[in-house]
Amino acid sequence: MSDAKRNAELWRLLARVRGLRVERRRRTLNAAREVLHQANARIEQRREAIKSHDAQRASILQSCGHDKRAGRLWREALRLHDGRTPELHRALALAIREQSVAADGVAKASAQLQRETIGRDDAVERARRFKAALKDRE
Structure with a gap:
């Protein structure tokens, strides 16, 4: 087998292998995009x-001022409610x-695909x- 023919087969095989690598990188990019989409959805959930x-x-707060006798209970409810605020902000x-x-x-996945x-x-x-080149020789 001539060197030109061997080189043609080698590059054809290499192109096929690299095509498979491109497909793998494309799947990786799609998975990374899905992770990003889920992260964006979590941010929106946290904000909501x-x-x-x-x-x-x-x-x-509106209920705290209406009834003097129950006001203390409402203020306690407000204190408990406000205690959860830092947790929500940490989650965000x-x-x-x-x-x-x-x-x-x-x-990173996009750069690798490119x-x-x-x-x-x-x-x-x-x-x-x-x-x-092989066809030209023949």
Whole structure:
């Protein structure tokens, strides 16, 4: 077998292997995007929980001033309710950090896909050139 034919087969095989690597990177990118989508959804859930918590607080505050005898109970309810606020804000901060990590994962997966795609395209082009050179010889 001639060197040109061997080179053509080698680059054709390399193009196929790199094509498989591109598909694997594409799946990785899609998975990273799904993780990012879920992180964005968690942030939205946390923000909605804080809004709901704030609305409940306003309702409790209104009830505190209506009845003097039950006022102490309402103030205790308000204190307990306010005690949960830092927990909600910590959960939001954690969700934002998770989203940041997920966004970094998407960026990294995208860069890897781009690198693999360039390698595949190069291998396909070289295989074409070697194949064309073989046809020219014949």
